[in-house]
Amino acid sequence: AQRVTQPEKLLSVFKGAPVELKCNYSYSGSPELFWYVQYSRQRLQLLLRHISRESIKGFTADLNKGETSFHLKKPFAQEEDSAMYYCAPDDQFYFGTGTSLTVIP
Amino acid sequence: DAGVTQSPTHLIKTRGQHVTLRCSPISGHKSVSWYQQVLGQGPQFIFQYYEKEERGRGNFPDRFSARQFPNYSSELNVNALLLGDSALYLCASTEGAEAFFGQGTRLTVV
Numbered sequence: 001a002q003r004v005t006q007p008e009k010l011l012s013v014f015k016g017a018p019v020e021l022k023c024n025y026s027y028s029g030s031p032e033l034f035w036y037v038q039y040s041r042q043r044l045q046l047l048l049r050h051i052s053r054e055s056i057k058g059f060t061a062d063l064n065k066g067e068t069s070f071h072l073k074k075p076f077a078q079e080e081d082s083a084m085y086y087c088a089p090d091d092q093f094y095f096g097t098g099t100s101l102t103v104i105p
Numbered sequence: 106d107a108g109v110t111q112s113p114t115h116l117i118k119t120r121g122q123h124v125t126l127r128c129s130p131i132s133g134h135k136s137v138s139w140y141q142q143v144l145g146q147g148p149q150f151i152f153q154y155y156e157k158e159e160r161g162r163g164n165f166p167d168r169f170s171a172r173q174f175p176n177y178s179s180e181l182n183v184n185a186l187l188l189g190d191s192a193l194y195l196c197a198s199t200e201g202a203e204a205f206f207g208q209g210t211r212l213t214v215v
Contacts, residue, residue, distance in 0.1 A: 093150040
C-alpha cells in the first residue's frame with residue numbers, strides 16, 4: 001500500500017517566519033502526492049498536488065525522489081495559515097497523520 | 106452544485122445498534138470514498154467505490170460495509186456499534202486525482 005508519514009504532530013511558527021511541514025513517502029515508482037488542508041470548522045480540501053507544480057496561497061511542495069520527501073513550504077507564514085495539514089499519496093487511501101500548524105501573531 | 110453532501114450531520118446511537126450514513130457525490134463524480142476520523146488523528150480509509158464496484162478496502166472489521174447506487178450516491182453501514190466507533194465519518198468523491206470531501210457525519214456511540 002502507498003504510505004506517507006508526517007513526523008511532526010504540532011508545529012508553531014511566528015508570523016512572517018518560514019514554515020516547512022514534512023512528509024515522507026515509502027513506495028516506489030513515480031508518485032503523485034498531495035497536500036490537503038483543514039481550516040477550523042471547514043471541510044478537508046485539496047491545497048496542492050505536486051504534478052501541477054503550482055503555488056497555492058504561497059505554499060509550494062517539491063518532490064525529492066532521493067529523499068522520498070514531499071515537504072510543504074511557505075517563505076512567510078500568515079495567521080490564516082493556521083490549520084491541520086495532511087499529506088496524501090496517489091491513491092489517497094492512506095493519509096498522513098497530519099500536522100497542526102499554528103502561526104503565532 | 107452543493108458539493109459532496111452527507112447525512113445526517115450528527116447522530117447518537119447506543120452500543121450494539123446499527124447505523125447507516127449517506128453520501129451524495131458531486132454531480133458527475135463516479136467514485137466515492139469513506140474515511141473515519143477520530144479526534145486528533147488523520148482520516149482513516151474505510152472503502153472506495155467506483156461505478157458501484159468496491160475498489161479498495163481499509164483495515165476495518167466486517168461490521169463495516171458500504172455500497173454505491175446507480176446514481177453514484179453511497180451508504181456506509183456499521184453493525185453492532187462499539188464505543189470506539191465514535192468518530193467523524195467523511196465521504197469524498199473523486200474526479201481525476203482530486204478528492205472532494207463532505208462536511209462529515211459526527212457519530213457518537215453511547
